[in-house]
Amino acid sequence: MSLSRAIDTPDIEGSLAVKPTVRKHVLDLDDFSREEIEEVLDSARGMKEVLGRDIKKVPALRGKVVVTLFYEASTRTRVSFEEAGKVLSADVINMSASGSSTEKGESLLNTGLTIQAMGVDTIVIRHPHSGAPYLLAQELDKVSVINAGDGLHAHPTQALLDIYTVKDKLGSLEGLKIVIVGDVLHSRVARSNIWGFAKMGAKVVLSGPNTLMPPDLIRSDNNIYRSTFSSRIEVDTNLARAIEGADVVMALRLQRERQNAGFLPSLREYIRRWQVTDDLLARAKPGAMVMHPGPMNEGIEISNNIAHGGSSVIEDQVTNGVAVRMALLYHVTIGPSQQL
Amino acid sequence: MQERQIMNQEDVRRALTRVAHEILEHNRGAEDLVIVGIHTRGVHLARRIATSLLEFEGIDVPVATLDVSLYRDDLGVRSQTQTRLQPTDIPSGIQDKRVVLVDDVLYTGRTIRAAMDALVDFGRPQQIQLAILLDRGHRELPIRADYVGQNLPTAIGERVKVRLLETDGTDEVALVFEDIYAEDSEDIGQE
Numbered sequence: 255m256s257l258s259r260a261i262d263t264p265d266i267e268g269s270l271a272v273k274p275t276v277r278k279h280v281l282d283l284d285d286f287s288r289e290e291i292e293e294v295l296d297s298a299r300g301m302k303e304v305l306g307r308d309i310k311k312v313p314a315l316r317g318k319v320v321v322t323l324f325y326e327a328s329t330r331t332r333v334s335f336e337e338a339g340k341v342l343s344a345d346v347i348n349m350s351a352s353g354s355s356t357e358k359g360e361s362l363l364n365t366g367l368t369i370q371a372m373g374v375d376t377i378v379i380r381h382p383h384s385g386a387p388y389l390l391a392q393e394l395d396k397v398s399v400i401n402a403g404d405g406l407h408a409h410p411t412q413a414l415l416d417i418y419t420v421k422d423k424l425g426s427l428e429g430l431k432i433v434i435v436g437d438v439l440h441s442r443v444a445r446s447n448i449w450g451f452a453k454m455g456a457k458v459v460l461s462g463p464n465t466l467m468p469p470d471l472i473r474s475d476n477n478i479y480r481s482t483f484s485s486r487i488e489v490d491t492n493l494a495r496a497i498e499g500a501d502v503v504m505a506l507r508l509q510r511e512r513q514n515a516g517f518l519p520s521l522r523e524y525i526r527r528w529q530v531t532d533d534l535l536a537r538a539k540p541g542a543m544v545m546h547p548g549p550m551n552e553g554i555e556i557s558n559n560i561a562h563g564g565s566s567v568i569e570d571q572v573t574n575g576v577a578v579r580m581a582l583l584y585h586v587t588i589g590p591s592q593q594l
Numbered sequence: 595m596q597e598r599q600i601m602n603q604e605d606v607r608r609a610l611t612r613v614a615h616e617i618l619e620h621n622r623g624a625e626d627l628v629i630v631g632i633h634t635r636g637v638h639l640a641r642r643i644a645t646s647l648l649e650f651e652g653i654d655v656p657v658a659t660l661d662v663s664l665y666r667d668d669l670g671v672r673s674q675t676q677t678r679l680q681p682t683d684i685p686s687g688i689q690d691k692r693v694v695l696v697d698d699v700l701y702t703g704r705t706i707r708a709a710m711d712a713l714v715d716f717g718r719p720q721q722i723q724l725a726i727l728l729d730r731g732h733r734e735l736p737i738r739a740d741y742v743g744q745n746l747p748t749a750i751g752e753r754v755k756v757r758l759l760e761t762d763g764t765d766e767v768a769l770v771f772e773d774i775y776a777e778d779s780e781d782i783g784q785e
Binding site: 276293296297299300301303304307309311312313314342581584585588 | 661663664665666677678679680681682683711712715716
């Protein structure tokens with residue numbers, strides 16, 4: 255579904271090596287070309303320089319209004335979008351479902367229309383239902399929509415910041431082995447990251463209990479991930495084997511709120527078999543990095559040692575998240591003005 | 595679409611050499627100087643000027659790079675040719691320094707306005723001076739260059755194209771006529 259229309263700019267006759275993509279929405283990674291991902295990463299690098307200054311403020315989005323509309327709990331994503339907007343001089347308004355008219359029964363669409371009528375430029379939305387950001391993007395014609403996580407579907411900004419973090423540390427993703435461990439089934443982060451990592455040329459190995467592997471990804475051949483990336487995505491439910499020679503190991507949060515359906519015999523067993531520990535990491539490539547999208551259940555999917563050890567880049571992920579979100583806010587804000 | 599060459603490789607070299615000499619003359623040496631190139635071509639010109647300064651005076655003047663995109667006032671007005679940010683890197687700082695901003699084309703002056711806004715976020719320079727390879731007129735702001743490679747009166751519909759060895763494989767300035775786009779030629783300068 256490609257609502258994030260890429261608008262062609264008149265080619266300035268050979269003076270541009272690459273035509274820039276101008277984007278209105280960020281809904282999923284599946285409509286990003288590799289070139290556009292690189293463009294976002296480059297801009298994020300520029301934004302990171304801004305974050306390192308004594309005066310962390312540039313006027314780029316002065317006079318623009320960004321609303322963060324969160325129907326689910328969040329710390330890092332919401333705060334990092336807020337910081338990103340503020341460093342770029344946008345006015346940022348935070349809304350959450352609790353305490354808003356949602357509690358009085360207002361629909362998502364009507365909330366969106368109300369926000370649009372107030373002259374807001376960008377809505378950053380997190381919603382428990384997959385596809386909610388698409389509804390807003392389709393129905394609202396004056397605002398840009400950025401998906402900050404929808405149901406089990408996608409979390410594109412997380413994937414971009416993870417790609418940025420890997421690239422920043424290892425130079426390129428081409429040919430890397432990236433192992434994603436744990437509850438892939440319920441993880442929108444995993445879905446976006448699988449797509450993003452594979453798109454950038456890495457090999458992605460998913461490992462975890464069979465019950466928490468997405469069935470379509472394991473079995474079916476008409477799965478979109480499979481048909482797009484084929485051999486670059488693998489499932490291996492033997493974690494020790496999966497981690498062998500890995501460049502990057504990413505532990506996913508065990509979504510305990512979703513475990514009531516009998517996916518796991520017990521939490522203790524999960525910890526024993528799937529926790530990312532020093533012993534397991536020893537099988538990865540020397541210097542392999544460990545990632546976690548947060549929030550962490552330390553001692554469950556990741557050991558305390560690993561979480562705060564030398565191979566962990568978990569805090570870098572958070573820092574980079576601000577820079578990447580700045581880049582995205584900047585890109586979508588420049589985008590719509592094309593249509594003037 | 596027609597092109598007329600305004601400066602060839604030798605012209606560009608001579609102009610830059612003269613600008614480097616003028617910078618030394620005006621500042622009585624290269625003490626406290628920082629050369630700040632505006633992306634993209636300004637950066638290459640800045641490096642060349644610094645090389646000349648080293649050659650003439652034996653002083654290694656720091657070169658910094660500046661991306662002014664985040665400071666532009668025409669984000670929603672002008673069609674953007676580039677959303678990708680390029681590295682801003684000011685290793686020496688600019689506090690109390692004499693800053694020489696370098697860009698390829700001076701046109702409306704808006705890029706330079708943005709560059710000055712960006713610079714002052716990094717400190718308070720003693721002075722900001724401006725060196726330009728080609729001044730094509732049509733200023734929209736009260737800005738002038740201290741060092742000019744060449745002045746060229748142009749029509750607004752014309753476009754100026756600067757090609758440099760580092761980015762385009764050759765050194766040349768050309769005038770492109772026939773007003774296909776009424777584009778800001780600083781675009782081309784930048785990109």
